[in-house]
Amino acid sequence: NAGVTQTPKFQVLKTGQSMTLQCAQDMNHNSMYWYRQDPGMGLRLIYYSASEGTTDKGEVPNGYNVSRLNKREFSLRLESAAPSQTSVYFCASGGQSSLETQYFGPGTRLLVL
Amino acid sequence: AQSVAQPEDQVNVAEGNPLTVKCTYSVSGNPYLFWYVQYPNRGLQFLLKYITGDNLVKGSYGFEAEFNKSQTSFHLKKPSALVSDSALYFCAVRPSGGYNKLIFGAGTRLAVHP
Numbered sequence: 001n002a003g004v005t006q007t008p009k010f011q012v013l014k015t016g017q018s019m020t021l022q023c024a025q026d027m028n029h030n031s032m033y034w035y036r037q038d039p040g041m042g043l044r045l046i047y048y049s050a051s052e053g054t055t056d057k058g059e060v061p062n063g064y065n066v067s068r069l070n071k072r073e074f075s076l077r078l079e080s081a082a083p084s085q086t087s088v089y090f091c092a093s094g095g096q097s098s099l100e101t102q103y104f105g106p107g108t109r110l111l112v113l
Numbered sequence: 114a115q116s117v118a119q120p121e122d123q124v125n126v127a128e129g130n131p132l133t134v135k136c137t138y139s140v141s142g143n144p145y146l147f148w149y150v151q152y153p154n155r156g157l158q159f160l161l162k163y164i165t166g167d168n169l170v171k172g173s174y175g176f177e178a179e180f181n182k183s184q185t186s187f188h189l190k191k192p193s194a195l196v197s198d199s200a201l202y203f204c205a206v207r208p209s210g211g212y213n214k215l216i217f218g219a220g221t222r223l224a225v226h227p
Contacts, residue, residue: 040220043203106155107154
């Protein structure tokens with residue numbers, strides 16, 4: 001099992017460009033999450049999906065959209081990138097129960113110029 | 114507001130010495146508590162969690178953590194540090210009753226010196 005995979009690993013964008021970050025998991029988890037990691041701020045939740053067909057905003061959703069394509073895949077889209085979105089983005093998945101651990105992908109490093 | 118605090122940006126320890134990485138939390142109800150580790154250019158790896166029961170929780174790589182309800186703390190410990198333990202450590206809390214959302218601390222960088 002690959003666990004949680006993310007593409008791309010690294011991306012450079014110009015301000016105003018758009019892109020989609022891809023995430024897939026093979027652990028049959030119902031829940032999936034997108035976080036961003038910034039120095040000194042830990043991880044902050046952008047959006048999450050409790051199950052296929054549902055999505056909800058997290059702590060910092062502005063400037064992002066998500067799509068839960070199916071149970072395995074959860075994508076994050078930046079419609080018009082801004083320098084403030086320069087960050088490392090992590091996708092995670094977890095079971096339905098609130099007791100279950102979240103498992104993280106390797107991350108996507110995004111630089112917006 | 115619900116929050117997690119990791120009061121130390123960095124902890125320095127000599128190899129072979131015991132280590133402690135501190136975490137305190139502020140949430141309503143009974144929290145579920147987690148520790149994750151991040152090695153350079155890698156994603157977060159799960160170390161251990163406290164849900165209920167024994168206050169001392171044992172996890173991966175010889176790490177353990179002690180839940181203290183009265184002090185609202187969940188400090189990470191290891192009896193004998195290794196150079197390979199050098200990494201970024203995150204404490205996280207999942208408030209009870211809330212959905213599967215984790216609140217993360219800012220992280221503590223552990224440096225173990227030979």
